[in-house]
Amino acid sequence: MEERSLAVTRRSLHGVAELVLAGPQHGRGGGIRLRVVPGGFGTTDGDFRVEGDALVAPAGTVRLTGTYAELAAAVGLEARPLDEVYSGGPMIASHEHLEIDPAAARLLAEAFACGDAALRAFAPGETPVLWPEHFDVGITVDEVNYGVSPGDDHLPEPYAYVGPWTPPTGAFWNAPFGATRTLAELSDVLEFFTAGRSLLDN
Structure with a gap:
């Protein structure tokens, strides 16, 4: 996967997570938490979700194209940033245009699905959250954050962290901030989480 395609797609999906999903959800009083769903991620009530390079909504399915404002309006929403909630988000304006590579979108969805499954197996009592601020799926157990990121300034490709x-x-x-391993170098994300916890317990 070309690094630029991955980075551009990740930024666009991050913008959708904040402006089109979490922002409007927060405006409705539903908080900012998102969740991993098959093929991507969505709101906690499941009404709006990204699947690959499409946005699925009660009003229908639309492609992830145009500006964030146009995308939100196409499914009856108003694009809304979360600047009043946090300061570390994607810093994307609603008038910016999305740029999605379908192959990169699938890779990132697979990374989120892998992380969600590993986190549920690692701590069955916890519910993984996809946070719109840093665009990662994670949990916190005994003052330790565990999760999977689709990539960022620290590492440009999907990685697991403790x-x-x-x-x-x-x-x-x-x-x-702890330990990271790219998903490409991990044969088992659950084993990585377990190894980190074991070291911290000793």
Whole structure:
């Protein structure tokens, strides 16, 4: 996968997560949490969701094209940023245009699905959340963040992470906030989460 296609698609999907899904949901009093769904991610009530390079809504399915404002309007929503909630979001304006590579969108959806499944197996009592701020799916257990990111400034490709609130030292911990491994180098994300927890418990 070409790095630029992945980065551009990831940014566009991040914008959809905030402006078209979480922002309007928050405006309706539903909070900002999103969830992983087959083929992508969606609102907690399941009414609006991204599947591949399409937005599925009660009013119908539309392609992820045009501006964020146009996309939201096509399904009866108003694009809404979450600047009043957090400061670390995608910083995308509603008049910007989306740019989606379908193959990159599928890869990112697979990363979220992999992360969601591993998190549910790792901590069955927790519900994974896809956060619109950093666009990752994660949980927190005993002051440790576990999750999967589709890539960011730290790593440009999908990766799993273990982020203790107080980062430890040692060979396993290869990031300023804890430990990361790209999904490409992991044969089992659950094993990575389990290894991190084991080191922290000892």
